[in-house]
Amino acid sequence: MPLTHLPDAEAQCTALAELIRPQLLPNTMLVGIHSGGVWVARRLTQLLGLPEQIGLIDVSFYRDDFGEKGLHPQVKPTSIPFDVDGRPLILVDDVLYTGRTTRAAINELFDYGRPASIRLAVLADRGGRELPIYAEFCTWEVELRKNQELVLEPDAAGRLQWRQAEHA
């Protein structure tokens, strides 16, 4: 059964910013995971008044299912335009599920240096974890079946919104 009500993703971004705000340190930087996480991270920098610069991660080169699925046809460049060493980082994604994407992103960040800390912020946590990964900042816990998927996407006006997809 599809979810009857999908929450307002923009309002969730505002709530997420308020969860993060008390924990911010002067040199904290956000790192968004392509593509949903990057949109959320950009919202958060505006809401929190952080510098516009954020890190962007495409975990395609670090995925653990490369052997089965091959390389994603549209890989985006990873860009970490600041020094990672000794810096507190907040990794931002739209949906937390198995934790495998987060694992890949953490591994990739360590190839840039040794951050002081990495914390995880997500709009939605849909359970189903396969790794010991936990989102410290999360605005929505939701139960979904395996064939259901939550998709975050911007509408024509650029406002983020949720869409629910079902696979066969």
Add this chain to the structure above:
Amino acid sequence: MHNPQLNAQGELTHLLTTDGLPREILTQILDTASSFLEVSDRDVKKVPLLRGKSVFNLFFENSTRTRTTFEIAAKRLTADVINLDVGRSSTAKGETLLDTIDNLVAMHADMFVVRHSASGAPYLIVDHLHRIGRTDVHVVNAGDGRHAHPTQGLLDMYTIRHYKKDFSNLTVAIVGDILHSRVARSDIHALNTLGAGEVRAIGPQTLLPTALAKMGVRVFNDLQDGLRGCDVVIMLRLQNERMNGTLLPSAREYFRCYGLTPKTLALAKPDAIVMHPGPMNRGVEIDSEVADGTQAVILPQVTFGIAVRMAVMSILAGN
């Protein structure tokens, strides 16, 4: 027609030539390469994509530079790289090409990077792997005879796209010994597939193949005429072994007629870029002032070449 580079799903499993490679695959390789470019700028210049995979460099013909760039690319993907100086070992002792392949497959090779003086040698290997049911082993052609050098063609396309963005309005000239050049062939096929506005071949009649017009190429024997209005000038190396007098009078004569100098380059568009696959013969096909000038993008080509080879190897390994 059956394309031995593609699997039943139409995905790239071997890279043998740019001829007949669909535009989507060419574009996918170039797009992927642009993501790999950044990896070489990191503290840790490595991603774990090919961790645990064994890449065998099989160079039956010498080429330190191409072998090195493939080795660097594979190592930045965390593969294990084994360089075999086959010209000097097994083959010299009389082993056939396919026996060498069987032995390396028995050593659990995952990928072969093959350079061979005989056109078609990598095809023979692909065909053999297919026959012995080892479709999980991938082959990259690193230059076969006069036939193809697809990764050089692809890195040339990457370089052109990097500086010129769009192919459709470009005039691209390839200058020199096109008859013996696998680079020229790979470039022409890729340029045609990517929709380049006009492709020109410039050289003495003795160094131009007869089928160029069939490939949609405009032929010029005069360098000045050919360079007029060009956006991209690709200089080819004049191989010394062609200098025996039957095809060319002398290196000095060649330079006088076909060497790229600041004066002849001025006939191309002011923002034209100058490319060269290396190694260069200064004073034979290119003047030092041009080679070291602001329009030359010869060293960026080398940097892009690593990223393009990383893209090719990781796409193949994933299919």
